[in-house]
Amino acid sequence: MTDDARIADVLSQVTTATITTILLKKGLRNVWLRGTRPLRPGQPRRVGRAFTLRFVPAREDLATPESWSSPKSTRAAIEAMPEGCIAVVDAMGVTDAGIFGDILCARMQKKGVAALVTDGVVRDLAGVLAAGLPVWCQGAAAPPSVAGLTFVNWQEPIACGGVAVYPDDLIVVDDDGAVLVPAALAEEVATLGPEQERFESWIMGEVQAGAALPGLYPPNAENKARYEAARRG
Amino acid sequence: MTDDARIADVLSQVTTATITTILLKKGLRNVWLRGTRPLRPGQPRRVGRAFTLRFVPAREDLATPESWSSPKSTRAAIEAMPEGCIAVVDAMGVTDAGIFGDILCARMQKKGVAALVTDGVVRDLAGVLAAGLPVWCQGAAAPPSVAGLTFVNWQEPIACGGVAVYPDDLIVVDDDGAVLVPAALAEEVATLGPEQERFESWIMGEVQAGAALPGLYPPNAENKARYEAARRG
Amino acid sequence: MTDDARIADVLSQVTTATITTILLKKGLRNVWLRGTRPLRPGQPRRVGRAFTLRFVPAREDLATPESWSSPKSTRAAIEAMPEGCIAVVDAMGVTDAGIFGDILCARMQKKGVAALVTDGVVRDLAGVLAAGLPVWCQGAAAPPSVAGLTFVNWQEPIACGGVAVYPDDLIVVDDDGAVLVPAALAEEVATLGPEQERFESWIMGEVQAGAALPGLYPPNAENKARYEAARRG
Amino acid sequence: MTDDARIADVLSQVTTATITTILLKKGLRNVWLRGTRPLRPGQPRRVGRAFTLRFVPAREDLATPESWSSPKSTRAAIEAMPEGCIAVVDAMGVTDAGIFGDILCARMQKKGVAALVTDGVVRDLAGVLAAGLPVWCQGAAAPPSVAGLTFVNWQEPIACGGVAVYPDDLIVVDDDGAVLVPAALAEEVATLGPEQERFESWIMGEVQAGAALPGLYPPNAENKARYEAARRG
Amino acid sequence: MTDDARIADVLSQVTTATITTILLKKGLRNVWLRGTRPLRPGQPRRVGRAFTLRFVPAREDLATPESWSSPKSTRAAIEAMPEGCIAVVDAMGVTDAGIFGDILCARMQKKGVAALVTDGVVRDLAGVLAAGLPVWCQGAAAPPSVAGLTFVNWQEPIACGGVAVYPDDLIVVDDDGAVLVPAALAEEVATLGPEQERFESWIMGEVQAGAALPGLYPPNAENKARYEAARRG
């Protein structure tokens, strides 16, 4: 199993809520991509390296249906995506032009892209849902991307939902949205995450049994000892 | 079959995504009404002539429960709506006062109004859903319209979701929201739309069969020829 | 039955739409808490006294995981909540840091809190839904509260969704969101509400039977008389 | 002197701050037009009847340079403005297309228009300032109105800065912006305004002499008596 | 000279730009109060302890002219302000109701308040400017505070411009706006600030003499040595 596969495997058991708590303790407060909600409720948690795409605003002389044939097109970007990556698209938060529709999403699904994440929207909602690709975005809009956006390039640093995303940063998506794990911290998060989940699970058991919160969450010395005892089992 | 009925019949098979692409090619980039989402997932695609209503902000001396009896009331506007029209309401994007509740929506449903479209919200969500009228809007709020809006008139040019809507423009609504087709372009969109849908359907088949996007979508000469051959079938 | 129980019992039959109409007639236009949508569709209508919590923005020297152990923590606030109250949380409309996750919501549920209302968001959506506490909010975000917020105190006057909420004001929540009834007006709203619901129900029957709106809603003298006759039945 | 001239004469001595206080006491809280700042510091206070103009969003098939020759053009609207009126323009708060430039403002100045008020912006700032017409707006932008707006009509009810303005309502503008006085309340405001100004002037004298605020502003019985004595002087 | 006087004296020579750089190096990124611009260009730099005031939204039953006589009024808060403090007002960013007008500002000036800082606006701009109190805010609006705000209390933790302000934190205001220095860091900032200003002044001299930036700002070892030499010089 490669390092990436192992980390992805571990993190697929860790919530984005837990990951953001771990990153905050390391001084990283701005890692959650605003406006990236699951397009369909209950989409599975996914983990992958970021493959970035970047748009700038539409300009009538540049953002045309003809531009779809350019070598710097979204089509070419999709063909460059490796299996298992998560496509992260900087749409500058534009919600009135859909970055991709059913055909492009179907092609990404064919290529084994793990998920599409954007601070913009998709178009042809019914078609995108039918294509089967898990999508995190702000919703749907009918107009094509060129009605509001000009595609620029792929695998550059981007802004997405107010977060800086660099190619090959790790992305984790679940019901709470999408979070970024800087590439350099992936190993550490994969180590701390499962332990944090175990600990919170024990806390939840205590709460369900009627325990009050002060002294429990976060735990005082007594509860720390009780948890350690329970853990050693 | 009247022209309107024929156009409606044809366009009920064309997605709003396809319609916006066709209109963009004719130079119209601003035809999708922002903030008009289906109130209930899976509402059927609808096509109709716009019947416009216009609000301005509330003024305590004008926007009162008493105003509901005025000859320029929303009640009078609803009685003037012809069967099959789509009511399009300029609520200036206000989301904290519901333009209509269950009773007004039930009356519109009785009169055969095809759909209600607004950049504002409705109130009494449970009641509106029970009334059965398909609604595209920004959601729901409890307060009555007079808490934030003063009704002015009907069948005037309006702004709705950042788009100019004139009485009798054509409106098409589906999962992606609501789009405007200027009255003068309805015939042409009804001609081009189904062909575009056929073409995209062929592309999707190619993608599902594993084809890459460059040269396919948009098609190069070879793929154009293949499509023409398939079409003549 | 206490006064509170009686009022809650009556108001659990009155929609927030009706309550806002009654309050508007008394000159109160700003009682609907913006951005407080049901977290899960179909949550039951709830009525309770407001138990308020207040956040200010995060400051790196104050909003830390360590602050969770402070005597002025959200944990202590939750322990102070009486059974049947509705927790109303001023998160200043912040949507990129979740005020509470699964553990805190589970504890509130254990303590018999009737509902959680906030103009912010929760975190760990799956966990919060599993905890069973009915929540009205703007959605979910992964980051912990300290990523964007500093907790200050409880049972102070707060702003929530653009509305002033004082401790012990009455809160009613349903599909349309959350509305405030000033404590001094609770009795009167509980008197007027059911009658208004009965009246609107009669109107709806008329509309379903094909009646036009002018003269009916609001009613002219003739329809008032018909309603009175029907009511005396 | 006509009623209008007399009222204008009186109100030209009353601040918009005082006028809004008087209107609030009559239950009108929403009379200040948001986003209408003086274009040049120190523009004189002006009073006049509202002459309204209305825009909707741009549509490429409607908002064209050719539309400037239409009978429903801004040019025709300007020719219809009576001397002494205040032009109030509903630009829907659009700040990236200037409603008028130097030529149209110069023509309004020639026709004796007292002021231009809009929730949008002007264009060709240097030229507009040179034209001499006092303007209250959100600032300046280079693009012509048709880049973002379609002109519809004049002397209709409009929204301007979140306030409902009807033709012939009274408008007062000064350093604090623009306020609306409903036509029906003009006489009363003209009566109460000067007295309020006198009273506040006396208060200010007391404050300058070192008086504390509680009991003074608003005055208790003792200070009311002192003011009455001073007034009778 | 008290500690406070000494710190104020030192910091009155340090720009808010320099202070924010120092605080960022200590991990504090969110200390600049958004929307607090000088009301009059060229107001002097001021330093003082925060005296906080807090508003919540207006409620028609609470925010009335009568409330101005309440013991919890803005008037009472002003009388409690110590000489040399900086009044910091949480107006929740509301820009359509002025928190204070000429009379209240004149009283604050009389009491020796060093400055007024708010994320809201003032009213009666001409009168406030005449009162002489230096003000940092978002601008001016005619309506009284009760048109949009309810005053709650003073000397509580508040939010102002997206920053958490606690009573007795240090506030510094200049042309760039208002910044907060946590009370616990005041001494350290007063130590580091003047040295940073001296250093940047030396850099500016180098730039004016034609030096390129890389290696100079931030300095490499050579330039560090040159600066040290110049400083001892």
Place this chain on the structure above:
Amino acid sequence: MTDDARIADVLSQVTTATITTILLKKGLRNVWLRGTRPLRPGQPRRVGRAFTLRFVPAREDLATPESWSSPKSTRAAIEAMPEGCIAVVDAMGVTDAGIFGDILCARMQKKGVAALVTDGVVRDLAGVLAAGLPVWCQGAAAPPSVAGLTFVNWQEPIACGGVAVYPDDLIVVDDDGAVLVPAALAEEVATLGPEQERFESWIMGEVQAGAALPGLYPPNAENKARYEAARRG
């Protein structure tokens, strides 16, 4: 004189208002950079080729004072700027972190940069004004860029104020803000601009002489003939 020098010379006599009108007639509606106001009133009109810089949001592990020494720093970008260019900075509209302060602006001024244009803000306002570089931006903020932004690269396509700017597009700035002229259209705008200015100047003369607008602006056949006669004059 080079082509660039000649075009710049011609366009320095043409307002940005006129340029946007010419571009709109060619189908380009989105060329005015929103939020780019002159920092100091009365800054001279400037014309130059765009030299672009791009920021993404701050990340605590990337946006540090140490990053100022990186080879991909703003310092290196400034050293790469050619004389006469206009620096156009994509700050994503962020207004709470200043992209540049006095030292960087002084260096740009030394290097002969014609102007700085950004949709963000500068810091150390007094210092920037003293540096003498003409700046178009949204205002000032005290915090350093790393408090909110991470610098990425220069001479890439960027978004600035909602407009797509490519390296070497032409930028013109005046009192109305900043407009983009696509490189391919520069020659044509330089040809049409002066003629349009002459024509509008003649119109203004007519208006000053008392002419009504309809038939004059835009001109009917008679007025076109009169203008042609005057022009040949």
